[in-house]
Amino acid sequence: MNHLNEFQKNGCWATVVSHLLVCLMMICLTISFAQLLGRFLPLSGSLPLWGGVIAGEAFLSYRVTRAKSPFSTEWLLARGAEWVVLLAVIKLIIELQHGLGMLLRDLPRWEQNFGPAFFNGEYMSVLFVLITVWVLSTFFTSDLAEMEGNELGLHTTLMNTEQIAHVQATAAMYGMRVDDDTIPSNRREIHNRLLSRTLTVGVMMVIIAGLLRQDRVTLWQGQTLAQASVINVVLYFILGLGLFSQTNFMALRAAWGYEHAKIHRHLVSRWVFYSLVFILGLGVLAFILPTRYSLGFLDTLMYFLGFLRMIVEFVIGIIMLPVLLIFRLLALILGSGSEKAEPVENQPAAPIETPVQDMPVDTYLPWWDVFKSFIFWGFFIAILGFAVYQYLKQNQALLAVLRRLPVWQWFQQAWQWLRGQVRTVRRGANTVVQAGWKKLRALRIKPVSASKWRFMNPYRFTPRQQVIFFYLALVRRGKEAGLPRHPSQTPYEYARFIEPGLIEQTEAVTDMTEEFLDARYSHHEVTSEQASRVKRAWDRLRKVLISKRRRSEGREPGVTGK
Amino acid sequence: MGNYLLFLLVLLVVAAVVRGDFAFSVLYLFLGAYILGKWWSGKALSNVTCQRLFEPNAFLGEDVTVRLVVRNRGWLPIAWLRLYESLPVELTIPNAVNQVITLGARSQSTVIYNLQSRKRGYYPIGPLFTSTGDLLGLSREQQEQGDIDHLTVYPKIIPLTRPNLPSRSPQGTLRSYQPIFEDPSRVLSKRDYVAGDSLRRVDWKASAALGRLQVKQFEPSIAHETAIFLDLHNSDYDHHFRINSTELAIVIAASLANWVIAKKQAVGLVTNGVDQLDASQTSKPLLPRKGRGHLTHVLETLARLQTAETFSIADLLRRESPHLAWGTTLVVITGKVDEILFDELFQARRRGLNAVIILAGRAVDWQETQRKANLFGFRAFAFQNERDMDTWRQ
Numbered sequence: 001m002n003h004l005n006e007f008q009k010n011g012c013w014a015t016v017v018s019h020l021l022v023c024l025m026m027i028c029l030t031i032s033f034a035q036l037l038g039r040f041l042p043l044s045g046s047l048p049l050w051g052g053v054i055a056g057e058a059f060l061s062y063r064v065t066r067a068k069s070p071f072s073t074e075w076l077l078a079r080g081a082e083w084v085v086l087l088a089v090i091k092l093i094i095e096l097q098h099g100l101g102m103l104l105r106d107l108p109r110w111e112q113n114f115g116p117a118f119f120n121g122e123y124m125s126v127l128f129v130l131i132t133v134w135v136l137s138t139f140f141t142s143d144l145a146e147m148e149g150n151e152l153g154l155h156t157t158l159m160n161t162e163q164i165a166h167v168q169a170t171a172a173m174y175g176m177r178v179d180d181d182t183i184p185s186n187r188r189e190i191h192n193r194l195l196s197r198t199l200t201v202g203v204m205m206v207i208i209a210g211l212l213r214q215d216r217v218t219l220w221q222g223q224t225l226a227q228a229s230v231i232n233v234v235l236y237f238i239l240g241l242g243l244f245s246q247t248n249f250m251a252l253r254a255a256w257g258y259e260h261a262k263i264h265r266h267l268v269s270r271w272v273f274y275s276l277v278f279i280l281g282l283g284v285l286a287f288i289l290p291t292r293y294s295l296g297f298l299d300t301l302m303y304f305l306g307f308l309r310m311i312v313e314f315v316i317g318i319i320m321l322p323v324l325l326i327f328r329l330l331a332l333i334l335g336s337g338s339e340k341a342e343p344v345e346n347q348p349a350a351p352i353e354t355p356v357q358d359m360p361v362d363t364y365l366p367w368w369d370v371f372k373s374f375i376f377w378g379f380f381i382a383i384l385g386f387a388v389y390q391y392l393k394q395n396q397a398l399l400a401v402l403r404r405l406p407v408w409q410w411f412q413q414a415w416q417w418l419r420g421q422v423r424t425v426r427r428g429a430n431t432v433v434q435a436g437w438k439k440l441r442a443l444r445i446k447p448v449s450a451s452k453w454r455f456m457n458p459y460r461f462t463p464r465q466q467v468i469f470f471y472l473a474l475v476r477r478g479k480e481a482g483l484p485r486h487p488s489q490t491p492y493e494y495a496r497f498i499e500p501g502l503i504e505q506t507e508a509v510t511d512m513t514e515e516f517l518d519a520r521y522s523h524h525e526v527t528s529e530q531a532s533r534v535k536r537a538w539d540r541l542r543k544v545l546i547s548k549r550r551r552s553e554g555r556e557p558g559v560t561g562k
Numbered sequence: 563m564g565n566y567l568l569f570l571l572v573l574l575v576v577a578a579v580v581r582g583d584f585a586f587s588v589l590y591l592f593l594g595a596y597i598l599g600k601w602w603s604g605k606a607l608s609n610v611t612c613q614r615l616f617e618p619n620a621f622l623g624e625d626v627t628v629r630l631v632v633r634n635r636g637w638l639p640i641a642w643l644r645l646y647e648s649l650p651v652e653l654t655i656p657n658a659v660n661q662v663i664t665l666g667a668r669s670q671s672t673v674i675y676n677l678q679s680r681k682r683g684y685y686p687i688g689p690l691f692t693s694t695g696d697l698l699g700l701s702r703e704q705q706e707q708g709d710i711d712h713l714t715v716y717p718k719i720i721p722l723t724r725p726n727l728p729s730r731s732p733q734g735t736l737r738s739y740q741p742i743f744e745d746p747s748r749v750l751s752k753r754d755y756v757a758g759d760s761l762r763r764v765d766w767k768a769s770a771a772l773g774r775l776q777v778k779q780f781e782p783s784i785a786h787e788t789a790i791f792l793d794l795h796n797s798d799y800d801h802h803f804r805i806n807s808t809e810l811a812i813v814i815a816a817s818l819a820n821w822v823i824a825k826k827q828a829v830g831l832v833t834n835g836v837d838q839l840d841a842s843q844t845s846k847p848l849l850p851r852k853g854r855g856h857l858t859h860v861l862e863t864l865a866r867l868q869t870a871e872t873f874s875i876a877d878l879l880r881r882e883s884p885h886l887a888w889g890t891t892l893v894v895i896t897g898k899v900d901e902i903l904f905d906e907l908f909q910a911r912r913r914g915l916n917a918v919i920i921l922a923g924r925a926v927d928w929q930e931t932q933r934k935a936n937l938f939g940f941r942a943f944a945f946q947n948e949r950d951m952d953t954w955r956q
Contacts, residue, residue, distance in 0.1 A: 191699055199569040206576050206585050230584035237588050241595055241698060248699030252642065256662050264663040267642060271664075274641045275697050282598065286590040376586075383574055383593060394567075 013268070014253070015144060018246045019059055021239050022140045025198070026055035026133050028236035032205045033129040035212055041125050050093070050126075051133045057086070058137035066145060090130060094123055136201065143194050147187050147250050187251035194247050198240040202233075209233045238283055245275040289379065290372035301377075303370055463531035464519045470538040471516035474509075477541075481548040491517055505544055508537035599696030602638060607704045609636030610643065610665070612690050614711050619862070620679040622718045626653075628687065630673040634665040645673065646691040653677040653685055653713070682717040682812065684838045684866040686710045716861040718813045722821040722954045726941075727788060727891050727918060752776045787828045787850050789886050790815050793875035793896035794835030794867055800897065800924055806947075807923020808869050811895045814922055814945060816864050818893060823857040831860050832882045834875060835867040844872050847882055850890065879906040888914040895920045899931045899942075908938055920945065 030051025061082050068075040095103040110118050209230045249271055256263055392399045402408050458469050475485050475494070483498045495513040499506045515534045519526045573589050616628040630647065634640055647659030654677050663671050677687075690708035695701065752768055755775035768776040792815045799807045815831065822829040830850035837845040845863055848856075875896050883892065883906075892915050894907065899919055907917040919935055921928065921944040928944050935942035945951055 188699075195699075202588070203569060203572050203576065206573060206588065209584060210576055210579070233584055234587055234591075237591055241591070244698040244700070248697065251699065252662075252695075256644070259660065260657050261644065261646075261660045261662050264661065267662060267664045270639075270666075271641055271697070274639060278598075278602075278697055279595075282591055282594045285594055286587045289586075289590050379590070380574075383570065383589065386593075 014246055014250050018144050018243060021243045023052055023055045025236050025239045026137055027052040028232040030129060030133055031232040032208045036208050037125045041122055054130045054134050055137040058134045059141045062138055062141045091123060143190050147190050187254045191247045191251045195244060202237055205233045205236055238279060241279045290376045463528045464526040466531040467515050467519035467526055467534045470534050471512055474512055474541060477545040481545040482552050502544055505541050508540050511537045595698055596700050599698055600701040603694050603696045603704050606638045606640045607694050607706055609634055610692060611635060612708050619714045621716050622679055622682060624679045626677040628675055631670055633670040637667045639667050640665040640694055641697050642694060644693045648689055650685045652681045679715040682715050682865050685713045687713050714862050714865045717816040717864045719820045720817040720951055722817050725821055725954045746780055748780055749778050751779045753779055787887060788822045788891045788893055789830040789832060789850055790818055791892060791894045792833040794833055794869045795874055796869050796871050798897045803924050807897050811922035812864050814895050814920055816861055819857060819860045828852045831863060834872045834878045836870040838866040876902040876906045883910045891916045893918045895922055897923050904934055
């Protein structure tokens with residue numbers, strides 16, 4: 001039961017918020033009307049406020065008359081009375097705005113000639129605006145009421161009579177009506193209807209705002225008019241998005257309720273929070289993106305092509321740079337004896353060209369303006385393309401017809417060709433870039449010279465490393481002494497190979513070989529004693545190998561060579 | 563969407579005609595609402611992962627708690643996420659998991675629900691259907707279908723005490739009162755050699771120690787290597803009571819398997835029923851093995867079995883009984899015994915197998931079956947319901 005109450009309360013709050021949003025939207029609409037009518041007639045500045053009041057009145061009166069059958073006597077009486085009161089109140093307010101004296105002066109005239117005196121131009125204009133607002137508000141509230149109308153119908157299977165009465169009482173607290181005999185309505189359809197209505201009114205407001213911002217000489221017979229504000233238009237759409245969010249929630253909520261899905265208790269608050277963030281984020285994005293252009297489409301295209309040309313020239317310049325340098329070097333070498341061109345003196349100065357005012361491409365433009373123009377036209381084309389794509393997607397028959405046209409096929413072939421070319425260029429560029437990158441990397445990695453002397457301190461090595469180091473030194477020195485190790489030889493084979501040449505040191509060779517094998521191929525711990533033993537063996541062998549090398553080089557021991 | 567597109571086009575035209583910057587702002591606003599909304603919902607759903615945490619096996623009557631962990635791995639929050647878990651009606655009430663949740667950036671939500679193991683079977687848990695959409699309702703809902711897990715509910719096991727299954731196998735762990743079956747691995751005592759004792763029985767070490775010949779005396783024992791032949795062929799059961807009879811047959815098989823394993827003996831299961839894991843063919847035979855692990859395999863197989871129009875139990879015996887070891891006890895659980903089955907059982911007996919017939923459910927011509935079984939020397943039992951099995955529990 002708590003779950004149902006929560007469910008119902010959430011729905012009531014969503015309805016209240018939706019009505020509030022519609023009320024604010026109607027105020028925005030009234031502002032647009034007031035701006036338009038204000039061109040011809042002096043209108044009261046409080047008209048938008050009255051638009052809001054009328055919208056609220058429309059909501060309330062709809063709630064009151066909702067239970068009555070349309071066009072029944074009761075309904076006609078209620079609506080008639082409502083409008084008589086509204087007409088009188090509106091007239092009274094207009095008159096009072098001009099002062100009580102004006103009202104007292106006008107009263108006798110109403111007696112003499114009621115029609116023209118009562119329904120004057122100002123009154124009729126205000127009436128037109130407010131009636132429009134009232135009608136639209138009624139439509140909106142009708143849709144919203146239809147959305148909320150069958151909450152109980154969703155849960156009758158889960159509730160007893162007492163529970164139904166409780167939910168009805170809860171709904172009544174929020175001024176809602178809950179019928180237990182209503183059929184669940186198609187809320188998605190209502191949501192779409194609301195969406196269409198909001199957008200239609202919005203387009204109307206955009207057109208009004210656009211007309212008001214047109215050249216005043218051509219449209220308004222040269223009247224000096226203040227620039228109309230468009231904040232109300234943008235605000236209307238932002239509020240409209242909020243309304244979409246609310247009605248979407250209501251529609252989803254009804255669907256979930258119908259399927260008896262349990263709704264997370266934080267869902268409503270998070271929905272509102274995410275909606276606010278989303279809409280505000282969109283608003284910021286919409287205000288940041290460029291909405292006017294300094295350059296026309298063709299000029300922007302030329303700029304773009306010029307930019308591409310510049311990039312291509314730069315790349316070619318980079319590639320041609322070595323060739324140009326060679327040519328320049330040749331020119332310097334070969335042309336060193338040639339006559340140098342005399343500086344031209346006393347020549348008439350070239351006429352200074354006056355900048356052509358009507359060529360925006362060549363004139364200087366701030367880069368920000370150019371960038372904005374790029375963005376603007378980019379978006380423009382994207383939107384247009386998207387619209388065409390969507391249109392064709394929704395009209396498959398038309399698409400099929402178009403596909404049969406030769407022009408389409410030609411375009412398709414051209415497109416395929418263009419794609420192929422772009423792919424080829426991309427691959428080529430990729431290859432060139434990869435090759436260049438490899439070369440650059442090759443330049444960066446300098447080969448380590450084998451002959452370069454590098455100091456290594458074997459005493460900093462671990463015992464295992466020391467053993468391996470001394471054995472490798474044995475191999476190196478053995479090679480220098482004419483006892484090279486063949487790559488296929490194992491350490492034992494190498495030991496057998498060098499032992500005949502080192503007859504007095506065979507024990508040292510065996511020790512080194514054994515320790516090397518232990519250090520290199522086993523996981524046994526190599527102690528520092530082992531390393532010391534190997535070092536002592538190496539010291540003995542080194543002397544023998546050095547003397548052997550010297551002998552092989554034809555030098556006597558004790559004679560140091562360079 | 564059509565209205566929305568029309569609106570954008572009209573707005574584009576108006577914006578271009580009146581060169582109104584505000585119109586472009588509105589255009590960006592609505593285009594952004596559509597594109598970003600669609601991107602958001604699609605991206606958000608792709609970042610959602612679901613994981614079910616539960617014990618995949620349960621005994622009958624147990625409650626299985628399932629923790630469904632729904633994670634949002636991305637930085638985009640999810641305004642609403644509808645979760646609908648498809649669950650078998652045998653285990654839970656409808657709409658047990660039918661929720662709408664909201665998930666923040668890189669957060670998770672856990673939905674806990676219980677499954678009641680009311681009926682043996684192999685049940686699919688899931689798939690989980692998730693759906694989300696944009697806040698403004700401009701684009702279509704994005705839907706995804708998750709993976710399916712399975713829950714195995716073991717068949718009912720009735721603890722048995724004295725099923726009185728005969729055995730011919732001389733080696734085993736159970737003491738036998740038939741002295742003919744002496745187990746050479748179970749030395750009972752030693753005695754002096756008497757003429758006629760086999761020299762194989764002489765204990766040479768003991769003889770050397772005592773200075774006179776000693777022979778070993780063995781403890782008689784038997785092994786209950788049992789193969790349960792479970793008949794789930796549809797036409798072998800009375801179609802009016804088929805469901806109850808086959809379920810009873812499965813309960814008998816599970817209880818017997820449990821008893822045999824509890825006695826540390828080997829048990830196997832051969833059936834002509836269909837395994838839910840592979841409905842295209844009958845369940846693969848489980849050869850007699852010992853141990854709790856093997857019992858689990860047997861119970862899992864029994865949980866998954868379904869009746870089908872496959873082939874008769876006689877055919878199954880003809881095909882599988884030659885693979886069984888000498889002395890194995892064949893326990894044939896079926897709904898009907900005909901001449902062909904008797905013939906196959908007799909052949910099996912000639913091969914050294916011991917046969918027991920158990921009729922599950924309402925038996926037709928039980929008297930006649932019992933008479934023939936006595937004639938052939940088989941033991942025969944009939945259980946119409948679980949209460950009848952109490953004779954094995956006393």
